[in-house]
Amino acid sequence: MPIEKNKVMELLRTFDLLDHLKQQYDKADVLFAKRDGKWLGFSVDEYxxxxxxxxxxxxxxxxxxxDKIATVSNNRPEWNFVDMGMAMIGVVHVPVYPSIGAEESRFILEHSDARMLIVSDNLLLAKLQPIVAQLPAIEWVYAFHVNDRVPHWLxxxxxxxxxxxxLRPVLEQCxxxxxxxDVASIIYTSGTTGFPKGVMLTHRNFMSNVAGTYHLFDLGPDDRILSFLPLCHVFERLANYLFQSHGCxxxxxxxxxxxxxxxxxxxxxVFTTVPRVIERIYDRIxxxxxxxxxxxxxxxxWALRLGEAYHPEQKNGLWYALKLKLARRLVFSQWQRSFGGSMKFIIxxxxxxxxxxxxxxxxxxIPLxxxxxxxxxxxxxxxxxxxxSRSVMIGTVGPCLNNVEVRIDEDGEILTKGPCVMKGYYKDIDHTKAAIDPDGWFHTGDMGQLVGDRFLKITDRKKEIFKLSSGKYVAPQVIENLMKESIFIEQAMVVGDNEKFASALICPNFDHLHVWASEHKIHYRDNGELIAHPSVVKQYQKEVARxxxxxxxHxxxxRFRLVAESWSAATGELSPTLKLKRRVLxxxxxxxxxxxxxYAPDEENRGAIKFNGAVRDFDLPSEV
Structure with missing residues (x-):
């Protein structure tokens, strides 16, 4: 019997989405890839x-x-083909970030017990082949890209x-x-502190999340989704399943x-994103x-200042609404055009x-x-x-899903329970027991509160909150986000555990700073000299004072210091999802x-490696 559109919640295994897609949206253009400068579409039948x-x-x-198969690939239709193919016979998909280093890649490939590796291109093949040569458990290496070094996935x-x-009856029996x-995938966390843990996610985990979010977004077969976050990340993967459930x-x-x-x-x-991408787009605007x-x-x-006062429930009044209408016509319409002219919303x-x-x-x-x-x-x-209605509150992460339970523990930590909670960490019983208590509550490690008993607000990571020597607690993420509101600041890390006061390392937005320096006739040889210039110092003192x-x-x-090098996932200071790797920093x-x-060198034990990057530090003058 065909699966009715309003019964998506009855899909219990990831590959059931394919049956749903075929029965409800038998399209000729469901997945697209750019090949030789042109968009190539794949039909549901080809899928x-x-x-x-x-x-x-x-x-x-x-x-x-x-059995396990690892993929290290960029986003592409073929990722879906092999993902669904594995799921149909119970093979566990282990997607790996293409951007991580060799040491972490080796750990994941070995720890996951993968029997096969599929890579997307020759660069990744060159990076991973020496690792695979030392891992006898990997019996085959295939590629999505045609080459003469390993077989093609086709x-x-x-x-x-x-x-x-x-094999038709064998497949049906499987x-x-x-x-x-059953476990559908092992996804390794991005590892901001040491080696990652393998999160075992079942078919029910994924599909319960699809069911929980299905009715929350106005999506349909006419929607066009741009996917650029890595499919190996659970956020984009779930969104990928959700979009397919709507026939997008x-x-x-x-x-x-x-x-x-x-x-x-x-x-x-529509597209899904992480805040850093939006921040960069906004900086360009x-x-x-x-x-x-x-x-x-x-x-x-004027339009920017007006927009910063916007309230989604239209509580700004009639005069504000009239000004906003003018701002949308004269200024914000350009934003929509820069997003292609058809953007409905961003998640x-x-x-x-x-x-x-x-x-x-x-x-x-453009609702964000x-x-x-x-x-x-x-x-x-x-x-x-x-x-x-009343399902948006800016500054919160929204209401909890209907099929998810949430409560705030006595110390402020967010606990959750429901069909979306993982089966456990692969080959790691101790960490699993530490994360999921005997009553089934998963301890998120995030601190938060419920606003109006409905909207969940995240305040910080439990492990990142630190206490000053005065006994006062500081939530660094809140302050770091305030600092990043400045176009002059790309990243910031707030520190001060057990110290008298909080300080910050600041990574400037060098794209903007270089333009600003040119406009102010500031001459410099390199970033190290630039961040030491008195005018630059004064500007950052103003930003921190704000x-x-x-x-x-408290x-x-x-005190803050400017650093002369950018932080990125490629250089190791950020995770693949662009979060600060505090231990690395x-x-x-x-x-x-x-x-x-x-401190003298022998009085402080956070790390003892020789620092090779240029930095500049400043106290804030009292008059700022």
């Missing part, structure tokens, strides 16, 4: 064909339920096709034996650098505003979103909604939504942190 024959090919190779599809008659509580057409961006062009070319209606002159420039920044997750940005995008007619979850919760726990006027007295940043800047608090 089903490749997935089923890939599954048969694996059966012909001797794969069984519970060889497995061809094998399945060649034996389709004999499908019937896959239970909702999904366009997989070439890379992060082509997002703007791809938005325009596809005229996307402001930079264009800075290039304006006269009345146009005044109008641009942000993975880290805390600045409320100011959400207000601005809402004001611009924040959600919250973890890899261990498949991932969504709560999310803002436009579908139901934050200090907002925070509590949270004020009394503490180690990298250990001598700087010692000096900031006046």
């Amino acid at each position: 089903v064909y490749h997935a089923r024959n890939f599954a048969k090919g694996l059966l012909a190779m001797g794969f069984q339920k519970g 060889d497995i599809v061809a094998l399945g096709e060649s034996r389709k008659v004999a 499908r019937q034996q896959i239970l909702p509580d 057409s999904i366009y997989y961006a070439e890379n992060m650098g082509t997002i703007v062009q791809d938005l325009s070319a596809t005229r996307a209606t 402001v930079a264009k505003g800075d290039d304006l002159s006269g009345v146009k420039k005044l109008m641009f920044f 942000s997750g993975g880290a805390a979103l600045q409320p100011r940005l959400s207000r601005l995008f809402f004001a611009a007619g 909604m924040e959600g919250y979850g973890l890899t261990e919760t498949s991932p969504v726990i709560a999310v803002n939504s436009l579908v139901k 934050v200090n006027r907002i925070t509590g007295k 949270e004020e940043i009394n 503490y180690k990298k800047y250990a001598p700087v942190l010692r000096d900031i608090y006046g």
Whole structure:
């Protein structure tokens, strides 16, 4: 019997989505990839064909339920084909970030017990082949990209096709034996502190999250989705399943650098993102505003100030509504065009979103909604939504899903329970027991509160909150987000555990700072010399002083230092989801942190490596 559209909640295994897609949305253009500069579409029939024959090919190779296959790939339709093919026969998919280092890649490939590795291109193949050569458990290496070094993934599809008659009943029997509580995937956390843990997620975990979010978003087969966050990350993967459940057409961006062009070319209606991407897009918009002159420039920044006061429930009054209508016509309409002209809404997750940005995008007619979850919760726990009235509160992550329970522990930690909670950490009973208590509550490690008994508000990570020597607690993420509201600041890390006062390491937004320095006739040879210039120092003192006027007295940043190098996932300071790797930063800047608090080298033990990067530190003058 066909699966009715309103019965998506009855889909219990990830590959059931394929049956749903075929029965409800038998489209000729469901998945897209850019090949040779043109968008190439794949139909639902092609999706089903490749997935089923890939599954048969694996059966012909001797794969069984519970075996593991790792993929290291960019986003592409083929990722879905092999993902669904594995799921049909109970093979566990282990998706790995392409951007992580060799040591972490080796750990995941070895720890997961993967029997096969599939890579997307020759660069990744060159990076991973020396590692695979030392891991006898990996029996095969395949590639999505045609090359002469390893077999092509379509060889497995061809094998399945060649034996389709004999393997058809075997595949059907395998499908019937896959239970909702069987593990579908092991996703390794991004590892901001040491090696990652393998999170075992079941079919029920994923599909309960699809069911919990299905009715929260106005989506349908006419929607065009641009996908650029890594599919190996649980947020984009769940969104990928959700979009497929609605029959949307999904366009997989070439890379992060082509997002703007791809938005325009596809005229996307929706995309998911992390806050850092939105921050960079906003910075580019402001930079264009800075290039304006006269009345146009005044109008641009008037619209920004107006947008920062926006309230989603239209509580600003009639006069504000009239001004906003003018701002949308004269300024914000340009924003919509920069997003392709058809953007309905954006969903942000993975880290805390600045409320100011959400207000601005809402004001611009592009609702930017924040959600919250973890890899261990498949991932969504709560999310803002436009579908139901009073379901958006900027500054919170929205109401909790109907099929998820949440409570705030005595110490303020968020606990959750429900079908989305992981089965456990792979080969790690101790950490599993520490994360999930005997009553089934998963301890998120995040601190929060329920606003109006409905909206969940995240205050910080439990492990990142520190106490000053005065006994006062400081939540660094809150302050760091306030600092990043400045266009001059790319990243910031607030420190001060057991110290008299809080301090900060500041990574400047060098793209903006270089332009600003040119406008102010500041000459410099390199970033080290630039951040030491008195005019630059004064500007950053003003930016930090602005934050200090907002925070509590004990949270004020009394001393800060500028660093002369950018932080990124590629250089190791950020995780693949662009979160601060605090342990890495503490180690990298250990001598700087010692000096900031006046310690001698033998008095401070956060790290002892020699610091090789240029930095500059400043106390805030009392007059700022």
